[in-house]
Amino acid sequence: DTGVSQDPRHKITKRGQNVTFRCDPISEHNRLYWYRQTLGQGPEFLTYFQNEAQLEKSRLLSDRFSAERPKGSFSTLEIQRTEQGDSAMYLCASSLGQGTQETQYFGPGTRLLVL
Amino acid sequence: AQSVTQLDSHVSVSEGTPVLLRCNYSSSYSPSLFWYVQHPNKGLQLLLKYTSAATLVKGINGFEAEFKKSETSFHLTKPSAHMSDAAEYFCVVTDAGNNRKLIWGLGTSLAVNP
Numbered sequence: 001d002t003g004v005s006q007d008p009r010h011k012i013t014k015r016g017q018n019v020t021f022r023c024d025p026i027s028e029h030n031r032l033y034w035y036r037q038t039l040g041q042g043p044e045f046l047t048y049f050q051n052e053a054q055l056e057k058s059r060l061l062s063d064r065f066s067a068e069r070p071k072g073s074f075s076t077l078e079i080q081r082t083e084q085g086d087s088a089m090y091l092c093a094s095s096l097g098q099g100t101q102e103t104q105y106f107g108p109g110t111r112l113l114v115l
Numbered sequence: 116a117q118s119v120t121q122l123d124s125h126v127s128v129s130e131g132t133p134v135l136l137r138c139n140y141s142s143s144y145s146p147s148l149f150w151y152v153q154h155p156n157k158g159l160q161l162l163l164k165y166t167s168a169a170t171l172v173k174g175i176n177g178f179e180a181e182f183k184k185s186e187t188s189f190h191l192t193k194p195s196a197h198m199s200d201a202a203e204y205f206c207v208v209t210d211a212g213n214n215r216k217l218i219w220g221l222g223t224s225l226a227v228n229p
Contacts, residue, residue, distance in 0.1 A: 006158075031215065042205055042219035043159070056215075091158060095215075101166065102215065103149070108158040 002026060004107035006092050012113045013082055020078045021110045025094030032075050033104060034067055035091040036060070043091055049075060082114045117142045119208050121220035129228050134178075134193040136223045138206035141187060148189045149207040149217075150180055159205070165189065176200070201227045 005024045013019050025032050030051050035043035046065070048056045051072040061067075064082075069075040079086055089111050093104040122137040140148065150162040163174025170182045180191045189206060203222045210216035 004158075033215075040222075042222055043217075045216065048215060093159075102147075103161060103164055104217065105161065106151070106159040111156070 004092055004094050004105055006090075006107040006110050008110055009108060010111050010113075012115065014115050015082055015084060017082055018078065018080045019082060019112065020076055021090055021092075021112075023075045023077070023092030023094075023107060025073070025075070025092070026096075026105055029094035029096045029105075030072070031095045031102075031104075032069055033093040033095075034075070034077050035093065037089040037091055037109070038087075046077075079112075082112075084114050087112055087114045117146065117208055117210050117218045119206050119218050119220040121204075121206050121223045123223050124221065125224045125226070127226040127228060128196045130198055131195050134191070134196045134200065134225065136191040136204050136206075136225065138189045138191065138220060139187055140189060140206070140208045142208060145184075147209045148180075148182060150174065150178070150189075150191050151205045151207060153203045153205065153222075155202070162191070162204075196225075196227045198227050198229065201225055 007022045032049045034046040037043045045058050046061050047067050049069040052069050064080045067077045089109045091109045092107045095102050095104045118141045120139045145167050148165040151159040152162050153159050162178050163172045165172045165182045173179045178193045203224050205222050206220040208218045
């Protein structure tokens, strides 16, 4: 399967712990996105990479959140000192193309539960 | 500013009957429009997209959508619902001048009854 993959699929952690999620985009896709989705809502944009450069961050992304894409391939999203409000589905998407031809393809998500 | 309105938060149909999920958008230019589907506890799957080519767009699993600029609508249809179509459906439009930014509707939950 050559789609977007995410690991882990589920994560349960205690408040105050750090967690890290990984996203592997579709091969050769130069753009990678992170979203957060809470129950009953659509995805909320968190951040976006073009190759290894992080070009945009939402104000939703507090200082406890950091994302990297060191070699322009896979990306990691780290949440430090997790809070119960961080419980959500974290989605990764990748794309290739410009203008009206760009389409984002999503991974299966990582569901985080903070106790 | 761009926005998307999904007119029904919940739709319930019987298996074998037609599906209609309604979406209106507002945009000051010709946007790209998408429908994504999300099955319970799964990621988002692209159903179809409109990018200023044919106004009737065919997608996967028998779904299609028609772009009507005069009505600013992009309704999703399927002639005959299947039990496996039960899911959450999101209508999405791109932001004017920034095709990377997706503007999401609140979603329509489709239930299919046997």
